[in-house]
């Protein structure tokens with residue numbers, strides 16, 4: 162029989178921003194925590210992403226969760242003792258077509274009911290406020306309280322803070338099997354077994370495979386957004402910059418850090434391989450990416466590119482994550498599949514999952530993310546959606 166290496170109230174599988182922040186908030190609610198991370202915390206999507214802390218443009222019903230997360234972003238230094246370079250410098254989206262103005266005006270009106278401040282700026286206003294903008298922009302939408310942060314710092318900051326509160330963080334420790342025997346789950350790793358009555362699957366793009374092993378398959382596609390960074394230039398682009406468009410090939414975004422480098426992404430995602438645990442950058446997309454980036458800020462054409470990369474992200478068919486309790490196994494919880502927007506949500510997801518696990522309910526609505534939308538019969542599923 163394999164050696165039992167540890168026991169706790171809950172085992173978290175996955176040390177990204179979701180798992181690490183959940184570990185932190187669960188410790189604040191006095192649950193004992195074991196976190197298992199296959200490599201090092203924050204090495205996958207949470208450490209390789211673009212760094213956008215953006216609420217503008219989210220599904221409206223996701224805004225309560227995004228707002229809760231935004232409130233935590235402002236407190237990360239005091240909560241964790243770490244500066245994660247969060248800069249609430251605002252987020253502007255430029256519009257290439259007059260027709261899109263009505264779309265963003267409608268979104269702004271509806272989002273205001275969820276507490277999101279969003280201003281529609283005329284062509285003259287965007288040129289005054291953002292003189293770097295390209296000549297094609299006809300208007301802009303400005304979200305003053307969004308911003309950006311350094312992805313490399315956030316999951317490790319939460320992991321260190323959770324460890325200080327007593328969480329056992331095991332890196333280089335992959336969960337290879339999860340079984341429920343009696344009241345407890347036994348999680349097997351190459352170096353021994355861990356035991357707990359509760360398990361949280363926070364395994365990012367790999368969460369789909371674990372949910373399938375636990376008889377709750379979800380349709381998840383794995384892909385890698387393409388990122389790049391330029392050499393430093395004088396600091397002149399202060400907000401995060403993006404596009405509001407219905408054309409996928411036009412989706413592009415960039416931000417500048419005070420050191421001067423411009424980080425950019427967008428246009429197409431490329432397939433990624435779960436078994437390689439690494440998404441390779443495909444240079445074929447680079448020229449298309451440059452074309453869109455230069456529409457946002459033409460002067461960037463003078464800069465040299467110094468690095469490109471990608472990361473592994475899980476996309477669920479209906480573009481919503483999986484969050485909540487298992488439909489089939491008591492004590493089992495899920496929080497994965499954040500479809501390319503989980504960095505902003507991460508701290509809020511950790512907080513909400515800790516609240517749900519510790520108290521059985523959460524103030525922030527997450528029912529629409531329940532795994533049962535894929536596992537219930539159609540009639541039952543209809544009742545669930547009718548309730549919201």
Ligand SMILES: Cc1cc2nc3c(=O)[nH]c(=O)nc-3n(C[C@H](O)[C@H](O)[C@H](O)COP(=O)(O)OP(=O)(O)OC[C@H]3O[C@@H](n4cnc5c(N)ncnc54)[C@H](O)[C@@H]3O)c2cc1C
Nearest residue numbers: 175177178179199207210211213336365472502503504505
């Ligand atoms: C290139 C890129 C750009 C993005 N840009 C943005 C952005 O600008 N803004 C935004 O909001 N979101 C963005 N996202 C999405 C965001 O990064 C993710 O949604 C978020 O980081 C997901 O966090 P996570 O903790 O769920 O997953 P991850 O960070 O992937 O963490 C899951 C962890 O689980 C571990 N794991 C998996 N299986 C096991 C196992 N069996 N045992 C132990 N450990 C296991 C993995 O090693 C991994 O560390 C981007 C994503 C990518 C890839």
